Amino acid sequence: MLRFLPGTLVLLVTLTLTWALNTKLGDVPPVASLLSPYRGIWRNAEPEQAPQQTLQLPGLQQPVRVRFDDRRVPHIFAQNEHDLYYAQGYLTARDRLWQMEFMTRVAAGRISEVVGPKALEYDRFQRRMGLPYGAENSLRVMLRNDTTRLVLEAYSQGVNAYISRLSPAEYPFEYKLLDYAPEPWQPLKSALLLKLMAWDLSGRSDDVRLSNILRKYGPAVVRDLFPDYPNRTDAIVPPGTAPDFRPVPVPPTPPAFAAALAGGSWQRQPDPELGSNNFAVAGSRSASGLPLLANDPHLQLNLPSIWYQAQLHAPGVNVYGVTIPGAPTIIIGFNEDAAWGVTNVGGDVLDWYQLRFRDASQREYWHAGRWKPVRRVVERIPVRGQPDRLDTVLYTHHGPIVYDRNETVFNKQTPIRHALRWTAHDGGNEVLAFYRLNRTHSYPEYRQALRTYASPAQNFIFADRRNDITIQPNGRFPLKWPDQGKFILDGTDARHDWQGWIPMDQNPHVRNPARGFVSSANQPSAGLDYPYYLGWDYAPSDRGHRINERLAGMQRATPDSLRQLQNDNLGVNARLMLPWMLRVLAGSLPPDSAPHPTAPGAPEQAAQRVLAAWNYRYEAPAVAASIFELWYTDLVKRLWEDDFGPATGAEMRYPSRARTNQLLLQEAATSAWIDDRTTPRRETVHDLVAASLHFAVDSLTRKFGPLGPKWAWANQKSTDINHLANLAGFGRQDIDCGGSPGSVNATGPRNGPSWRMVVALGPQVKAYGIFPGGQSGNPASAYYDDMIDTWRVGQLDELVFLRAADENHPRLQVAWRLEAPHQ
Amino acid sequence: MPRFWRLALLIAVLSSLAQLLLPWWVVVPVAFAVAAGWGATGGRAFLAGLLGVGLSWWLPALWLHTHGAARLADRLATLLPLGGSGWTLALVSGLVAGVVGGLAALSGAWVRQAARPRSPEGTSTL
Known part of the structure; x- marks a missing residue:
């Protein structure tokens, strides 16, 4: 039988090699399935699009028409709202499925499931911070409302219609590289994405640091070196703006509390450079006599781009703008009559409570004169190639105890044995706010739309063709005594709890100020005459100061004046x-x-x-x-x-x-x-x-x-735009462009204007916009990064805004018809 | 057409058809079985397997490379790293599959030789 040995040996070698080439080994992808022209990356080729196509999509109620322009922006014309958001979900998934799904895994702490144990500490952190907990709370609120339930469910249905059409050969490239498959979309995932934004934009905290400074140097040094935002001359709502409301009483300030020295550090913090600009000029300062509005949110620059452009048209709505892939509606945009945009509010909406446990078992904590039970929540974390991990998170009435024992963790995180109170844990209906903003034509509707918006708090700027301009730092702000939460709070004392909210209609706001413009760039929300405490530390006023300085000198402004201001590089x-x-x-x-x-x-x-x-x-x-x-x-x-x-x-x-x-x-x-x-x-x-x-x-x-x-x-x-998974070759490095984190053109090494938009209101609204990337998330597509060079030199595209599905426009290239399959 | 080329072509055609329906590793049983049934010497079976299975990848990869996959192929060739050339990536792709196909064909030929110890029919004409 020895003569069979050579053949058998070679066969064994062949089978071993086959197995190795078909299996993800550590970080090495399954090479042969990745490179196969039958199922692998070659199948992600993007052929020329046929100018006309009809797609059969189960679940559509009436036919939907979609027209794509030369940037591949879909212009969706639906005959009812279900179909509108269904189509938005379908088309977004078609361009960005991997990104939208991956980001929800980032939010939910489910990365280990894809990449193995190296992401375990990251996943634990996301869960222990309570991101999925907050998302569940928001989801409950959003599903209770008939409108947002319809929107979220139709959107999910559309995403799932796309996923169910895919064979493994058609999965986006990143699934093949990382060797996993898309899973069905659910409304919870949209809620998770909004919480991820809340983390990026309101997840910073200096409470531990300030408490430590207070311990080391005393209150006089804190008052001297860490005052409550002393420079408010450039506040968003200008000092001297008369309040149009009767303030509610603020809780009394309890006696000073000296927190115990908190060890460790709060290391995994969102980047403080994340910020944004928005500004609007009144008709008195514009060449047209009607308002102009501009917005540029500064976020981490990645490919696929963080934003996705779309036009949504259905009975009662015709809106254009950008949204985060995975979130229905338009987040920043305009309609025929009005435009709006957002920048982040730096208010303090995240606080830490020092706890006193009854004993080492940490099952009860002291609060308001009695022992209260700790709620224990078990998190099950699936890990690729290993058994699931179980992790128990302790919750108090304040919120989760992010780390409950001294442990050597990958992301060292503090303060240990403290409870976290954060607005992102509360349920809000942000989707309803955006749904209404999309349909807002006037100032009262705008104010109404903002009422359900909770977190992350944003400076909502607004302009309409009736010559209203206005801005409102908006979100749910806890009703605090002065400096509450500047330092670590006493978790045993009920007077340290958040004791209510600033009434929504009493959030700072200003409408049609005499100076003829409104603006924000993450600086303090209001002057000292505003009756409530919102926080002590804000972004430097540099950008805000420069914007106001230039707007104050602007006469007969055109959209190009605002574009030039967006690109102002002065430090x-x-x-x-x-x-x-x-x-x-x-x-x-x-x-x-x-x-x-x-x-x-x-x-x-x-x-x-x-x-x-x-x-x-x-x-x-x-x-x-x-x-x-x-x-x-x-x-x-x-x-x-x-x-x-x-x-x-x-x-x-x-x-x-x-x-x-x-x-x-x-x-x-x-x-x-x-x-x-x-x-x-x-x-x-x-x-x-x-x-x-x-x-x-x-x-x-x-x-x-x-x-x-x-x-x-x-x-x-050295401005770099990197692929979301940091894949070499899939981003764009060392981009030759100006700007700096402190300039209005806030282009830094990794962060920058992630969407620049200028809208000129008028009988025929005209708008301009660009983002540093492209509409497609497919690295094989010409639309993956086609806007970067236009963005780099500070130019904007005119945005194609259609009034009807069959309108002619020279930049329209492809028309689709989506309809339910014939019975 | 010489027998060697006919063997390579047969492997190419059969493995291409099989891969339309089944995962890429179906080239292993295909090349093994064809080589075992054909009865070539080990060296020639290996070469025919390499060429045959390689072609079953080179041709569609080149076609896709010139029909919309080039940008992605160039990027992946930067990541791997293969100097950022999608053409190199196409060449390497086919080689990866070809080596597997060649080894499978080699084992097929040797197993046949072991099962029929006398020199395989037609060897001289190869």
């Missing part, structure tokens, strides 16, 4: 600080400061010349912008690191930029904070300024060589 911080920094550098020197880094011929000298000639604009080729950013950032670090940095042993944070600048400009000569307390000698502000310039020039020289065009801001900033 307000550089304009404020650079002249002072150069002056300090040139000032008299203490005798012992040798060797002096700004000696003649030193590279710092050339850098100073470049800086002195700079116009403070973060243009792509600007060398001075690269130097200034490093210089200023390092100066701030040198100022605060010894006092609030990691070396102090406690998790703290730096004072805000506004407070830092005030200290440098006005108090530098006398302030004790200037000195670096880790060195024996006493530093002056000149020492810090000179050393940080030396650091900046030195870093740039190491990175790019001697001072020259290679130091261009575009190179230093």
Whole structure:
């Protein structure tokens, strides 16, 4: 029988190889099934589209017509609302199925199911933060309402109609690479996506850091260095706007509470750079005599794009704009009569409660004079290639105890044994708010639409062709005593609980102000004359200040005026600080400061010349912008690191930029904070300024060589748009564009204007928009990234807004008819 | 047409048809069975399996590459990494399948030789 050995051996080798090529091994995809031209990635080829097509889709009530323009935006014409949202679900899934499903897994903490145990701690964190819990709460509210139930269910039906048509060969590319299959869509997934936005936009908390600062330095230092947003001159609702309501009583402030030192750190925080701009000018400032409105939300820049454009037309609605794939309706957009947009509100809607447990079993906690039971929820986390993991999360009446014991976790997270209270856990009906906004034609309808919107709180800007312009920081805001939640709260004292909400119609708002424009850029919502406490810390007012400065000078504005403002690269911080920094550098020197880094011929000298000639604009080729950013950032670090940095042993944070600048400009000569307390000698502000310039020039020289065009801001900033799963080759790197996180054109290394829109209201509304990506999520498609270059140079597309399904337009290319199969 | 080319072509046609209906690994039984039934020497069976199964991938991959898959193929060729060329990816794809097909054909030929120890009929004409 020995003669069978060679054949058998080779057969065994063949079968082993076959198995290996057909199986996902660690991060290596199943190579042969991935590369097969029968089922693999080649089948994701995107052929030319036939100009006319009819699709048979079960569940449609009446035929739906869809027209695609040359950016592949679907213009959907349905005869009833069910069919409208069904078609929106179907078409969104067709372009973005993997993305929308993957993001719901990100929200729900279900990534381990796809990639294995390496995502386990991430999944635990999402669940323990209560994202799925909040989504369930919102879903209950949304399904109780007849309108939103219809919208969410029709949308799911449409997504599922698409999924059920797919054979494995037609699954989007990423499913093949990661080796899994799409699962049916449900309304819960839409709710999860909204909660993921809530996390990105309202998931930050400095309570632990502020409590630690309070412990270390006392209340006087907190009052001095961490005041409640002192600069409110550029508040969204301008100071002096008369309130049109009678305020409700605010809960009394309880005695001060000194929280125990909280260990660890709150490390996995959303990026503070996430922000947005919106502004509208009244007819008095526009060439047409009717309002113009602009919006650009700044989010992480990814492919597939975070936004998806669509026009939705049915009896009673004709709206165009963008939505998040997976969420029905339009989130930012316009109709024939009105336009609206959103930016994030930085109010404090996330608080931590220090708990007292009865004993080590942590089954009861002390609150309001008695022991209350802890609710235990078991999370079952499926893990690819391993048995399911069970994880028990403890809930108090405040919310989940995110980590209930000292554990070494992948995402170190604090404060341990504290309960989380967060607006995203409460049920709201955001879908109803957007549904109504889509159909809003006037100011009263707009105010009505905002009433059901809870979280994440947004500055809703609005303009209509009756010449109303208005803005309202909107969402559910807890009715707090002043500074409630600036520090960790006492979980045993009922006076520390959230005790109600600011009445919705008393949220800050301003309508048709005398200055002829409204705007927001994440700065404080209102002046000190607003009767309620919303939070103490907001984004720097730089962008807001610049927007208001330019709008105040705008006359006979056109859509292009607003487009240019969206692309304004001026750095307000550089304009404020650079002249002072150069002056300090040139000032008299203490005798012992040798060797002096700004000696003649030193590279710092050339850098100073470049800086002195700079116009403070973060243009792509600007060398001075690269130097200034490093210089200023390092100066701030040198100022605060010894006092609030990691070396102090406690998790703290730096004072805000506004407070830092005030200290440098006005108090530098006398302030004790200037000195670096880790060195024996006493530093002056000149020492810090000179050393940080030396650091900046030195870093740039190491990175790019001697001072020259290679130091261009575009190179230093290096804007990247990456694939959502960070796949090399599937994004676009080192994009040559200007802007900076502090400019109105807030294009940073990874974040930036994720959708720029300008709407001109009028008898025939005209609108313009662009996002840095494309409509299709298929990397084989020409529409995957076709808008990036237009976006990069700051141009906008005119948006094709149709009044009827059979309207002619030169940019329309493809027409579809969707109908139920014939019986 | 020489027997070798007819063998390769037969493997190409049969494995292409089978893959329209079944997963890619159906090329293993196809190449094995065809080679075992044909009775070639090991070396020639391997080459015919490689070419036959390889062709069953090269041809459709090239067609799809020129009909809408190029952007994705280029990107995947950056990720893998294959220098960002979709053409290289198409070549490598066919080679991966071809090696499996060749080995399957080789084992088919050797198993047949083991079952019929006398030199297989027609060997000399190959």
